[in-house]
Amino acid sequence: MKGADIFLECLKREGVDILFGLPGGVTLDIYDSLYDCEGLRHILTRHEQGAVHMAEGYAKASGKVGVALVTSGPGATNAVTGIADAYMDSVPLVCFTGQVNTYMIGNDAFQEADTLGITRSCTKHNYLIKNVKDFPRIVREAFYIARTGRPGPVVVDIPKDVSRADAEFVWPETVGLRGYKPTIEGHIGQVRQALKAILGSSRPLLYVGGGAISADASDAVIRFAEKLNIPVTVTLMGLGAYPASGPCYVGPLGMHGYYNCNMAISDCDCLFAIGPRFDDRVTGKTDEFSLKSVKIHIDVDPTSISKNVPTQIPIVGQIGRVIEQMYEELAKTDPKVIEAFKKRIKPWWNQIAQWEKQNPLCFKASTNGKVKPQFAIQKLWEVTKGDAVVATDVGQHQMWAMQYYRVNHPRHFLTSGGLGTMGFGLPAAIGAQFAKPDKLVVCISGDGSLQMNIQELVVAVEHKLPIKVMLINNGAHGMVTQWQRFFYKRRYSASQFMQPDWVKLADAYGARGLRVEKPEDMEAGIREMLKVSGPVLLDVKVDPEEDVFPMVPAGGAVNKMILPESPLS
């Protein structure tokens, strides 16, 4: 069998039904085999970054491994941003890159790039296939590594002569990777200690991160939190791990998190961290972070524990399984102890409610006839009943989406949290729509971010994907202008730019373009957008002076927030 055919057979054996990519000279044998390959759908993207983000969106929405296929040299380097993005957000992904012939590697051959070297620091693992016989083993290992333990991207570099060479197809039934064995079960002594710390506390807080979603542990989190009535705060990546409508939900925390959540994490006496990374966007100044608390941290990746903040009770294991273990221990606990705990934390709940009353999430309704971005997103949430899969880009709109689109389900909020990649939203939404054809998928984007991968809109048109893009159009890199307003005396250096006519642009791609300029037209605009059956771009012209509040200045303590009425420097 030819290497290219072996490759496609391997993908099928791994259960892949869709791959996103763009061809080049060194992948032509693979593309030739794809031409009459059944059971595998290839989506031609317009840029390799788009291909990888689509694979990410597909993976985040479905929980399956996303697959991308790009050519050597510029194809591979274009893919790097997406690969690094997947690495930071622990997205299971396998990216296949073409490579020049094995005997030319290192010659500075045409379109050669040192893909292994370039991607070493932003992949969980990477491979160069030197012999066609290794194809099945390497593909098998790549998928295994991508999806197990802490998920992440794996790159497989395929030289052209390897995809042309012949070999017998032998599928390895098992994966044998020495030294790679993710821990599933938590250490029972640590589990008991953690439960004891929680039940002995008076001001407990559950701090849930993206790890809980990638481990599909949302049900376990809900069950545990509600059994003990512990307040839950989530990170940007953890949105949906516990439903926003749930009784224990307090809200998102961090740089633009809710006031009550940031106060709660600063004042709690027991912080139960389930799969977060203790990112600086959450902790602020680590020396002043949650100083009064005993910290418990569950993570499948031991290197994440105590990386940024010291943890007293570390538990390495698969999140769902560890919480189940805690639940099993809880079942053996004297019910009186549980009742006493629930009674003891009542004043804590009152305190959190008081913080919320003191500084609720709010915005001023339109004062100058312009649409407020928060209002647009809140309306979208109301009209869609919070049931859409939302993909965002990066900037102010992303933070408002976090604050005002109240997510109720895991895998329904797709965003670039770790790398903060502008240009993620549209292709991720496309990937998600391929994964969930029956779902309403909405991309909330900014006018800066959307221009970074707008070329992928035509992919949605080509495949008749009904995705909706809601553009929060403030005529600028809003998040940059906000910082310039706060910290650089309103000197708007390189943050405002000329705009295309978005309605015409959408039209040129074959999508529907709509525009809203007044608050009173907002709801009708959203309803119209949802009524159209194909892809729509809704250009919402918003107040460019609007800021995201609360805000923790970078490097500041998380409980020292700038609030709407704070004087600006």
Ligand SMILES: Cc1ncc(C[n+]2csc(CCOP(=O)(O)OP(=O)(O)O)c2C)c(N)n1
């Ligand atoms: C690829 C990339 N380049 C630059 C940045 C830095 N950056 C972060 S937010 C932002 C502005 C985003 O503007 P826009 O997409 O219009 O969203 P808004 O903040 O206006 O809602 C920039 C430039 C980034 N995150 N990613």
